[in-house]
Amino acid sequence: MKRSFRRLRLPALLAIPAFGMCTLPGMAAPALSTTPEGHPLPPAMTATQSATPAPAFTYDPAAREAGGVMVFDGAAPSRVVTREGRSGLTFRSIRGRAMLPRHTADKPRGTATLWVLPLQELFPATQLPAHSRSNPFFNRFVFLSDREAVQEVEAANFTLLYETRWYPAFLAKFGQGTINQSKFPADHTASALAGFLAMPALVWQQLAVTWDHEAGVYQLFSDGVMIGHSDVTVSHPPHDAPAPALYFGSPAIVTGEIAFYDQVLSPAQLRALFDSGLKQAPASAPASLATRTEMEKIYEGRDLPRLDWRPGGENATPVGWARQLALPLRDYADYAHFFHQGGGPTVRFGPDGLRVTTPGLDEFVRREAKTATGDVLDMTRMYLWTRRVFEGDLYLSVHFQIHSHGGLALLMTQASGMQGEDFLADYPLRSTGSMSVVHMEDVRNYHWEFYREMTDTRNDLVSHAVIKNPWLRPVAFQIENRQWETGRWYRLEYLQQGARLRGAIDGVTVFDATDTGFDNNGPVLRHGHVALRAMMRTDMTFRDLEIWTKSDFEK
Structure with missing residues (x-):
């Protein structure tokens, strides 16, 4: 069955005319069934579009005080x-900072749009x-904040920023506290x-944020695409x-240009604004449209190909x-093939497969235990490591079923020590599921x-993230324009050939990326253990695990 969360379709948003402090009447947005590139729009975007309302406040920072902003140069x-x-x-x-004296971020609902050019x-x-020796906020790029000390986002009750940590990167928060307070x-x-x-x-690029406090819905857009x-x-x-x-x-x-609205603009209205903004600066359109095309592929799941390879089956x-x-x-006999790290009573075998059920977030917060060495002892999460090491090209297939929403599960491959040693054999065995x-x-x-419905992930739609560790190098990210369903089986496939990594769900490729050993993030990983891992609040069943390899060496 499908989850009972709010049903949402991926839309698009953005753009704002280049005007000063005057308020202009709204522009009617054309009703299109395809994007300018010819792609069909999601159903929510093909409905009849109402005229875009006039913004409540607009600013032109390039005009400084004449454009409505107060500028403080700094050093x-x-x-x-x-x-x-x-x-x-x-x-x-x-x-250096500039002040915007009026806005709508204090309204129950609204929209802010702004054009930005990263240098x-x-x-x-x-x-x-x-x-961070001289600038403790070196990794924060703040687009808007209600604090004049712009970089101190913890004190801000409203902020829109980019932080160059591995996750979450781009975010808007509407309450005082740390960035991590969006997690639990x-x-x-x-x-x-x-x-x-x-x-x-x-x-x-044109960024936008919408908020509706009564509905509890907050959205981010870039170049007319919900991200x-x-x-x-x-x-x-x-x-x-x-x-x-x-500020x-x-x-x-x-x-x-910056604009504030006292209502939530629809995706169609925001996309029309973005397109009209490109018409006012046509020389910027080719690069901006190319960026939007890439956004549509990643965040709207457009044109995802089939995985055209697998061992065995009908072909030789x-x-x-x-x-x-x-x-x-x-069968419980299969348990002997794994080293079980983390929560002990989280796994059980049955006729349908291996069921993994981890405790909820409240249990995670309640325990807060430590190991003898002072590390976090987290038994609300778990790993199942294959005892065997696999070497060379790797193909893995497993079926899974989700029983309840809200968890997170991942596949780990090519796991080894820092020089390729067998960490399960060489290192002390770990107990924590952290x-x-x-x-x-x-x-x-x-x-x-591969399954991400935890509180700190994009969980309104299916999303995938691939990371190379311990360097925290992002390898791939992909949104699918669908939601996970409980009570049905999915098939996961992972294929690594040389430095090329691919993953698929039900035969649809959800990432296709190529690693390198020459970018200061370690070598291409070619051998190691495989693990299935579940975070807290996860309930799912696995069955029919297969692993194939192609050796790097001659027989």
Whole structure:
């Protein structure tokens, strides 16, 4: 059965005309059944579109005070720059900022749109202690905040920012507290997250955020594409009223036209605004449209291909491949093939397969135990590691069924010590189910989060994230325009051939990426253990696990 969360379709949004402080009447948005690139729109976008309302407040930062903003230069003068027919304001000082005296972020519902030009690529990056020596907020790029100390987002009751940590990257929060307070219901604030957003340098993008406090729905858009959404497992997260003025400022960002609305604009209205904005600066359209096309592929799941390869089956087994493991996972005898790390009573075998059920978030918060070495002892999460090591090209297939919504499960492959040693044989055996083993310790691996409905993920639609650890290198991210259903079986497939990694659900490729050993993030991983892992609040069954390999060496 399908979940009972709010049913949402992926839409699109954005764009704002280049006008000053005057309020202009809304523009009628054309009713299109396809995008300008010829793709069919989701059903929610093909409905009759109402005229776009006039914004309540508009600003043109390039005009400075004449455009409605008050500028504070900081340690160095600010400047106005123009690229491809569009102008904006930027700062040379980390203390430079500009004030927007009026906004609608204090209204029960609303929309904010703003054109931005990153002066450098924005993407998750390695973080080292030395990076924050002189600027403790080096990894924060704040687009809007209700605090004049713009970078101190913990104190902000409203902020829109990009943080170059591996996750969540781009987010809006509507309450005081840390970024991580969007993770757990016991400490939850209203927010919307967009993981692994790539913002290219010197390309104009239009960002937008919508909020509806009564409905408890918060959304993020870029270039007319919805890229982030609030947690659908929490109906009405708390929010705080923002201060009377908003601020922005960063040496890495050029800020163009800004508009605030006192209502939630529909995806169709926002997409029409974005398109009209490109018409006002046509020289910027090719790069901006190319970025939007990439956004549509990643965040709307467009044109995902079939996985055209698998061993065995109707065709002859590809040369050199051999089946190494085949476990029905219906009998307790199969348990001997795994090292079980983490929560002990979380697994049981039955006629349908291996059922994994982990405790809820309340149990995770309640326990807060420590190991003898002071590490987190988290028994609400678990790993099942294959005792065998697999080497060379790798193919894995397993079926799974979700019994209740709200959890997270991942596949780990090519897991080994930092020089390729067998960490289960060489290292002390671990007991904790903590995620630190995935990405914060001395076990290198690829991890694919294939089922993501945890509170700190994009959980309104199916999403996938692939990370190379312990370097926290994002390898792939993909949204599918559908939702997980309980009570039905899915088939997961993972295929690695050399440095190329592919994953598929029910035969549809959800990532296709190529790793490299020459980008300061470790080598291409070619051998190691395989694990199935479940976070807290997860209830699912696995069956029919198969693993095939193709050796790197001659017989």
